[in-house]
Amino acid sequence: MANTTQLNVLRQGVRTWNQWRRENSHALIDLQEADLRGVNLKRADLKGADLKGANLNGAYLQKANLQQANLNGANLNGANLREVNLDGANLKGINLEGVNLKGANLWGINLEGVNLNGSNLWQANLEGVNLKGAKLNRVNFREANLNGANLNGANLNRANLKEANLRGANLRDANLWGANLKEANLWGTNLEEANIKGANLKGAIYTFDTNWPSGFEPRERNMYLIAPSTKLEGANLEGANLQQANLKGANLQGINLKGTNLQQANLEGTNLQQANLKGANLQGINLKEANLQQANLEGTNLQGISLKEANLQQANLKGANLQGFDLEGINLRGANLREVKLEGTNLQQANLEGVDLEGANLQQANLKGANLEGAYLAKVNLQGFNLEGINLRGANLWEVDLRGANLRKANLEGASLRKTDLEGANLQQANLKGANLQKVNLEEVNLEGANLWEVDLKGANLREANLEGANLQKANLESVNLRRVNLEGFNLEETNLRGADLREANLRGADLRGANVASTSLWKANLEGVNLQKANLEGGNLEGANLQRANLREVNLEGANLGGVNLEGFNLEGANLKGINLWQANLKGINLWQANLRGANLQGANLNGVNLEGANLDRAKLEGANLNRANLKRANLEKTDLERANLKNACLLGASLYKAKLKEANLDGSNLQDAYLVEADLSKANVVQADLGGANLEGANLRDADLVGVSLWEVHLWKANLAGVNLQQAKNISPKRVKLACHWKKATFDEAFRSRLNETSDPATPPDCSRWQWFGLYRIN
Incomplete structure (x- = not known):
C-alpha cells in the first residue's frame, strides 16, 4: 500500500510535491497501488518512485521524471507521457x-x-x-x-x-x-x-x-x-545523422544537408558544389580538397576544420565562425562572407575577389597580399590595417573605417569609397584611377604620387592633404575642400572643381585648361603662372588671389568676384566676364578683345590702356573706372554705367553706347567716331578735343557737357539736349545739324558760328523737345 503521508503531499500539487522532494531527498517514495487517475503530474519529480500496480489511468505526466521508477503492473491507459523521462524505469507487465x-x-x-x-x-x-x-x-x-x-x-x-x-x-x-x-x-x-x-x-x-x-x-x-565515392547528386538528407560517415571522393553536388550531423565525417575530395550545409554540425569534419563551390554554409561553426585546400568559390558563409583560421592562399572568389567572424584570421595571399564582407569582423586579420578585387566591404572596420600593395580594384568600400590604414601602393582603381573615413591614412603611390571618393574625409591624408585620374571626389575633404606628385587630371573635384592644399604644377586639365574650396591653396604653375572652376572659392589662392585658358570660373571668388602671369585667355569669369585683384598686362582675349565683380581691380594694359563683360562690376577699376575692342559691356558698371587710353573699338556698352569714368584718350570707335550713363565722365581726347550714343547721358561730361565724327547722338543728353574743340563731322544731333553745352572751337560743326537738336540756343558757341546759325533757316519739321522741359532739377526755357 502507498505511503499515506507521501500520497497526501502529492495530491497537494506538483509544486508542493517537488519542494517536499528537495527537502527529503533521501526518502524512499512508496506509491504502490496509489489511485492517481486523471491527476496532473506534469513535471513531477517521481525519480526512483515505487508505482507498482498504481492506477495512472488518464494521468497527465508530460515532462515528468520517472527515471528508475518501478511501474510494474501500473495502469497507464489513456495517460499522457509526452516527453516523460523513463530512463532505467521498470515497465514489466505494463500495457x-x-x-x-x-x-x-x-x-x-x-x-x-x-x-x-x-x-x-x-x-x-x-x-x-x-x-x-x-x-x-x-x-x-x-x-x-x-x-x-x-x-x-x-x-x-x-x-x-x-x-x-x-x-x-x-x-x-x-x-x-x-x-x-x-x-x-x-x-x-x-x-x-x-x-x-x-x-x-x-x-x-x-x-x-x-x-x-x-x-x-x-x-x-x-x-x-553512404560510402566513399558514392553518387548522391541532389539528394535530400536534411537533418540526417551522418556522424563519422566516410564520403571520401563522393559526388554530393546540390545535396541538401541542412541541419545534418556530419561530426567527424570524412569528406576529403568530396564534391559539395551547390550543397546546402546550413546549420549542419561540422565538428571535426575532414574537408581537405573538398569542392564547396557555391555551397551554403550559412551560420555553420567551422572551428577546428582545415579549409586551406578546399574550394569555397561563391560559397555562402554568412555568419560563419572562421575566427583564428589559417586561410593563407585560400580561394574564396565570389563567396558570401557577410557578418562572418574573421578575428585574427590569416588571409594572406587569399583570393577574395568579388566576396561580400559586409558587417564582417576582420579585427587583427592578416590581409597582406590578398586579392579583394570587386569585393563588397561596406561598413567594415579596417582602422589601422596594413593594406600595402593590396588589390581592391573595383571594390565597394562604402562607409568603411580606414582611419590610419596603410594603403601605400594599393590598387583602388574604380573602387567605391563613398563616405569612407580615410583620416590619417597613407595612400602614397596608390592607384585610385576612376575611384568614387564622394564625401570622403581625406584631411591630412598622404596622397603623394597617387594616381587620381578621373577620380570622383565630389564633396570630399582634402584639407591640408599631401598631394605632391599626385595625378588629378580629369578628376571630379566638385565641392571638394582643398583649403591650403599644395597643387603647384599639377595637371588639372578639364578637371571638375565646381564649388570647391581652394582658399589659400597653392596652384602655382598648374594647368587648368578647360577646367570647370565655377562657383569655386579661390580667396587668396596662389594662381601665379596658372594656365586657365578656356576654364570656367563662373561665379568664382578670386578676391585677393595672386594671378601674376596667369593665362586667362578665353576664360569664363561670368559673375566671378575679382575684387582688388591685380590683372595688369593680362590676356583675357575672348573671355566671358559676364556679371563679374572687378571692383577696384587693376586691369591696366590687359587684353579683353571681344570679352563678354555684360553686367560686370568694374566700378573704380583701373582699365588704363586696356584692349576692349569688340567687348560686350552691356549694362556693366564702370562708375569711376579708369579707362584712360583704353581700346573700346566696337565695344558693346549699351546701358553701361560709366558715370565719372576716366575715358581720356580712349578709343570708342564704332562703340555702342545706347542709353549709356556717361555723366561727368572724362572723354577728353577720346575717339568716338561712328559711336552709337543714342539716348546716352553725357551731362557734365568732359568731351574736350574728342572726335565725334559720324557719331549718332540722337536723343542724347549733353546738358552742361564740355565739348570744346570737339570734332562733329557728320554727327547726328536729332533731339539731343544741348542746354548748357560748351561747343566753342568745335570743328566740322554744321548749323543745320545743330538746329535739329533741342535747346541749342542755350549752348555756347564761337561768335562766328552763332552768326552762321542765325543765318540758317529752321528745319521744316522741328524736333519735339518736350522730354527735356523738366530734365534735371530746373526748367529749361
Whole structure:
C-alpha cells in the first residue's frame, strides 16, 4: 500500500510535491497501488518512485521524471507521457497500447514483448531499448532515436518510421509490412529475414554493412548509399545523422544537408558544389580538397576544420565562425562572407575577389597580399590595417573605417569609397584611377604620387592633404575642400572643381585648361603662372588671389568676384566676364578683345590702356573706372554705367553706347567716331578735343557737357539736349545739324558760328523737345 503521508503531499500539487522532494531527498517514495487517475503530474519529480500496480489511468505526466521508477503492473491507459523521462524505469507487465510518449526518454529500457500498438513515440529516445517481439502495430516512431535498439521479431506492421534513426538496430525477423521508412537511417541495420513488403524506403540511407533480406536490391528503391565515392547528386538528407560517415571522393553536388550531423565525417575530395550545409554540425569534419563551390554554409561553426585546400568559390558563409583560421592562399572568389567572424584570421595571399564582407569582423586579420578585387566591404572596420600593395580594384568600400590604414601602393582603381573615413591614412603611390571618393574625409591624408585620374571626389575633404606628385587630371573635384592644399604644377586639365574650396591653396604653375572652376572659392589662392585658358570660373571668388602671369585667355569669369585683384598686362582675349565683380581691380594694359563683360562690376577699376575692342559691356558698371587710353573699338556698352569714368584718350570707335550713363565722365581726347550714343547721358561730361565724327547722338543728353574743340563731322544731333553745352572751337560743326537738336540756343558757341546759325533757316519739321522741359532739377526755357 502507498505511503499515506507521501500520497497526501502529492495530491497537494506538483509544486508542493517537488519542494517536499528537495527537502527529503533521501526518502524512499512508496506509491504502490496509489489511485492517481486523471491527476496532473506534469513535471513531477517521481525519480526512483515505487508505482507498482498504481492506477495512472488518464494521468497527465508530460515532462515528468520517472527515471528508475518501478511501474510494474501500473495502469497507464489513456495517460499522457509526452516527453516523460523513463530512463532505467521498470515497465514489466505494463500495457502501453495507444499511450502518448512523444519526446519521451526510454533509453535502455527493457520492453520485450510489450504492447505499444497505436502509441505515439514521435521524437522519443529509444536508444538501446529492448523491444524484442514487441507489438508495435501502427506505432508512430517518426524522428525517433532507435540507435542500437533490439527489434528482433517485433511486429511493426504499418508503423511510421519516417526519418527515424535505426542505425545499428536489430530488425531480424521483424514484420515491416507497409511500414514507412522514408528517409530513415538504416546505417548498419540488420534486416535479415525481415518482411519489408510494401514498405516505403524512399530516401533512406544505408551503408555496405546494412544487412538486407535475401534478394532485396536497395538501389532499385531510391535509397542513398553512404560510402566513399558514392553518387548522391541532389539528394535530400536534411537533418540526417551522418556522424563519422566516410564520403571520401563522393559526388554530393546540390545535396541538401541542412541541419545534418556530419561530426567527424570524412569528406576529403568530396564534391559539395551547390550543397546546402546550413546549420549542419561540422565538428571535426575532414574537408581537405573538398569542392564547396557555391555551397551554403550559412551560420555553420567551422572551428577546428582545415579549409586551406578546399574550394569555397561563391560559397555562402554568412555568419560563419572562421575566427583564428589559417586561410593563407585560400580561394574564396565570389563567396558570401557577410557578418562572418574573421578575428585574427590569416588571409594572406587569399583570393577574395568579388566576396561580400559586409558587417564582417576582420579585427587583427592578416590581409597582406590578398586579392579583394570587386569585393563588397561596406561598413567594415579596417582602422589601422596594413593594406600595402593590396588589390581592391573595383571594390565597394562604402562607409568603411580606414582611419590610419596603410594603403601605400594599393590598387583602388574604380573602387567605391563613398563616405569612407580615410583620416590619417597613407595612400602614397596608390592607384585610385576612376575611384568614387564622394564625401570622403581625406584631411591630412598622404596622397603623394597617387594616381587620381578621373577620380570622383565630389564633396570630399582634402584639407591640408599631401598631394605632391599626385595625378588629378580629369578628376571630379566638385565641392571638394582643398583649403591650403599644395597643387603647384599639377595637371588639372578639364578637371571638375565646381564649388570647391581652394582658399589659400597653392596652384602655382598648374594647368587648368578647360577646367570647370565655377562657383569655386579661390580667396587668396596662389594662381601665379596658372594656365586657365578656356576654364570656367563662373561665379568664382578670386578676391585677393595672386594671378601674376596667369593665362586667362578665353576664360569664363561670368559673375566671378575679382575684387582688388591685380590683372595688369593680362590676356583675357575672348573671355566671358559676364556679371563679374572687378571692383577696384587693376586691369591696366590687359587684353579683353571681344570679352563678354555684360553686367560686370568694374566700378573704380583701373582699365588704363586696356584692349576692349569688340567687348560686350552691356549694362556693366564702370562708375569711376579708369579707362584712360583704353581700346573700346566696337565695344558693346549699351546701358553701361560709366558715370565719372576716366575715358581720356580712349578709343570708342564704332562703340555702342545706347542709353549709356556717361555723366561727368572724362572723354577728353577720346575717339568716338561712328559711336552709337543714342539716348546716352553725357551731362557734365568732359568731351574736350574728342572726335565725334559720324557719331549718332540722337536723343542724347549733353546738358552742361564740355565739348570744346570737339570734332562733329557728320554727327547726328536729332533731339539731343544741348542746354548748357560748351561747343566753342568745335570743328566740322554744321548749323543745320545743330538746329535739329533741342535747346541749342542755350549752348555756347564761337561768335562766328552763332552768326552762321542765325543765318540758317529752321528745319521744316522741328524736333519735339518736350522730354527735356523738366530734365534735371530746373526748367529749361
